[in-house]
Amino acid sequence: MLHEFAYHRPASLEEALGFLKEKGSAATVFAGGTDLFVNIRAGVAKPGTVVDLKGIPALRTLSWDDREGLSIGACVTVNELLQHPETSRYYPVLHAAGEELATYQLRNRATVVGNIVTASPCGDFGSPLLTLSGEVVLLSADGERRVPLRDFITGVKKTIIKPEEIVARVIVPVTWAGAAGGYEKLKRIKGHDLGVVSVAMIRHNGAIRCAVSSAAPTPVLLPDMPASSPVKEVQDKAQEMISPIDDVRCTREYRAFMVNVFIERLMKHLESARQEASA
Numbered sequence: 001m002l003h004e005f006a007y008h009r010p011a012s013l014e015e016a017l018g019f020l021k022e023k024g025s026a027a028t029v030f031a032g033g034t035d036l037f038v039n040i041r042a043g044v045a046k047p048g049t050v051v052d053l054k055g056i057p058a059l060r061t062l063s064w065d066d067r068e069g070l071s072i073g074a075c076v077t078v079n080e081l082l083q084h085p086e087t088s089r090y091y092p093v094l095h096a097a098g099e100e101l102a103t104y105q106l107r108n109r110a111t112v113v114g115n116i117v118t119a120s121p122c123g124d125f126g127s128p129l130l131t132l133s134g135e136v137v138l139l140s141a142d143g144e145r146r147v148p149l150r151d152f153i154t155g156v157k158k159t160i161i162k163p164e165e166i167v168a169r170v171i172v173p174v175t176w177a178g179a180a181g182g183y184e185k186l187k188r189i190k191g192h193d194l195g196v197v198s199v200a201m202i203r204h205n206g207a208i209r210c211a212v213s214s215a216a217p218t219p220v221l222l223p224d225m226p227a228s229s230p231v232k233e234v235q236d237k238a239q240e241m242i243s244p245i246d247d248v249r250c251t252r253e254y255r256a257f258m259v260n261v262f263i264e265r266l267m268k269h270l271e272s273a274r275q276e277a278s279a
């Protein structure tokens, strides 16, 4: 039988944060619900009250400015991000990863923030946001804190978020705005599917940044390397840093192999894009 829970839909941030402070871990917030309700149905999540954030206008904001960068509110859906002109103009890696997440219908509900808070090793936004130095803005009734994404996700489906906190938004700073980028994702089927392994890469000012998902408990960010580095050097660095496992979807060896394939493919793609742009 489905676990029973109460439903609460606050109309403002103040109301939501006050409610969370009072209820603590008995309350669980959600936006799209595409992870949370699957978990409730599976018996993995058993919240006392689910708190629907979609009635809070302040969390729906998606904006760009050339000082802060891109600000993605908690209730911004993946399709809203994909339709936002500055996302594809300044952060093509983010756009490419968003297009790989599930189906059009699901992307109408699923949010970027929900994806990050779920912290699944195969989540599609972890690695691109790592390459772009994404930051997470956490809010509670006691105030705000801003944490780099690399410190926010700490393990498989684990983050530093406290029960009384919400993620208000994710910020993608201007540092890497305009960087050419690409995202490669291995799936078991041609249609939509969770990633078996995926690689995000950006190239900017003669440097490349690469991050790998589904090959360790958390997405792995490689150190910045010169864009002129031999492919093998980048592949060797990735292999040194990942720790893929065998599971029902893939072997450890195949994951490691595909990381190398994707690194080579992305480096070639970004180099030819550079040559075309300068021709």
Ligand SMILES: Cc1cc2nc3c(=O)[nH]c(=O)nc-3n(C[C@H](O)[C@H](O)[C@H](O)COP(=O)(O)OP(=O)(O)OC[C@H]3O[C@@H](n4cnc5c(N)ncnc54)[C@H](O)[C@@H]3O)c2cc1C
Pocket: 028, 029, 030, 031, 032, 033, 034, 035, 036, 037, 038, 053, 074, 100, 101, 102, 103, 106, 109, 110, 111, 112, 113, 114, 115, 116, 117, 118, 122, 123, 124, 125, 161, 165, 166, 167, 168, 192, 193, 194, 195
């Ligand atoms: C059929 C199907 C296919 C899928 N395919 C993919 C795929 O290809 N790639 C992929 O990466 N994912 C996939 N997913 C997983 C899911 O759709 C994504 O992770 C999605 O981005 C989650 O967003 P959401 O808004 O629905 O999250 P929700 O379910 O609303 O929330 C997810 C988690 O985050 C917490 N949370 C949400 N918002 C906040 C907030 N503002 N502050 C604090 N905590 C918060 C919730 O409590 C919950 O624990 C799939 C899911 C389904 C059902």
